[in-house]
Amino acid sequence: MALEKHRAVVVRAIKYSETSKIISLYSLKSGLIKLVAKGVRKSKSRLSGILEPLNVVEVVFYYKPQRDLHTLSQAAIIYSPIQLRRDAEDTLLALACCEMITRVQMLHDANVAVYHLLENTITAFNSSKPETRRIYFLTFQLQLLRTLGLEPELTCCANCKKRESANWYFDFKNAKITCESCNASISGYDALTDKLRVALDFLLQVEITQIEKPENLVAYQKGIYLFLTQFFQNHLEEMLNLKSLAVLQKMKSLQNEFQHSNSA
Numbered sequence: 001m002a003l004e005k006h007r008a009v010v011v012r013a014i015k016y017s018e019t020s021k022i023i024s025l026y027s028l029k030s031g032l033i034k035l036v037a038k039g040v041r042k043s044k045s046r047l048s049g050i051l052e053p054l055n056v057v058e059v060v061f062y063y064k065p066q067r068d069l070h071t072l073s074q075a076a077i078i079y080s081p082i083q084l085r086r087d088a089e090d091t092l093l094a095l096a097c098c099e100m101i102t103r104v105q106m107l108h109d110a111n112v113a114v115y116h117l118l119e120n121t122i123t124a125f126n127s128s129k130p131e132t133r134r135i136y137f138l139t140f141q142l143q144l145l146r147t148l149g150l151e152p153e154l155t156c157c158a159n160c161k162k163r164e165s166a167n168w169y170f171d172f173k174n175a176k177i178t179c180e181s182c183n184a185s186i187s188g189y190d191a192l193t194d195k196l197r198v199a200l201d202f203l204l205q206v207e208i209t210q211i212e213k214p215e216n217l218v219a220y221q222k223g224i225y226l227f228l229t230q231f232f233q234n235h236l237e238e239m240l241n242l243k244s245l246a247v248l249q250k251m252k253s254l255q256n257e258f259q260h261s262n263s264a
Ligand SMILES: [Zn+2]
Pocket: 157, 158, 159, 160, 161, 162, 178, 179, 180, 181, 182, 183
């Protein structure tokens, strides 16, 4: 049994016994890991605050090869998103990001890009304003596709490689885009405006903590949301119908808001 030390984001904490919890973390070195935190539910435990979901922590644990569950030895906070926790919607959206990761990542399957995306998304939510937080939520989802190798091709026409077109057509089945002239002979693709394509392409690539004017992208959030929903239906159904009821309700109210808003 080897002692390991990892930097990780707490993604979930569930009761295990009268006194313990199972903590799921997404770690930099090992991806998703599960640790038993013994005694953490006792009132005097210092660990329970440290092991709150969305905290960035350093954990030391006994690693058991061939096992899914390891035993926590020590934990310390590296970063706690205090501002984020004061807002229920920000918290739910950030927890939904964690839940998506637990849906699409296997235990002990390290992905450094997914790790940095998650940690940076929590940082971005921690300083976001209510009117722009959904941009970060949508950006996380787009970039999760990229880090999983499922990035939609949005830079140029898949057929003629042209980079300019007033309108574009996205083939969700093959995750490719075609320009207006190439699409004349192809039917059944979904139309995208050039502005929406540019917004999607920008958010796929940008460093999530460095979006300079997120308020300029709010007009596209409905279009991005609908694009992602359709993309997930075709390629990653695990991202739909998140388990947590609270998150689901939040998603539904978001959906309603997007459907009733007049934005592009
Ligand atoms: Zn073309």
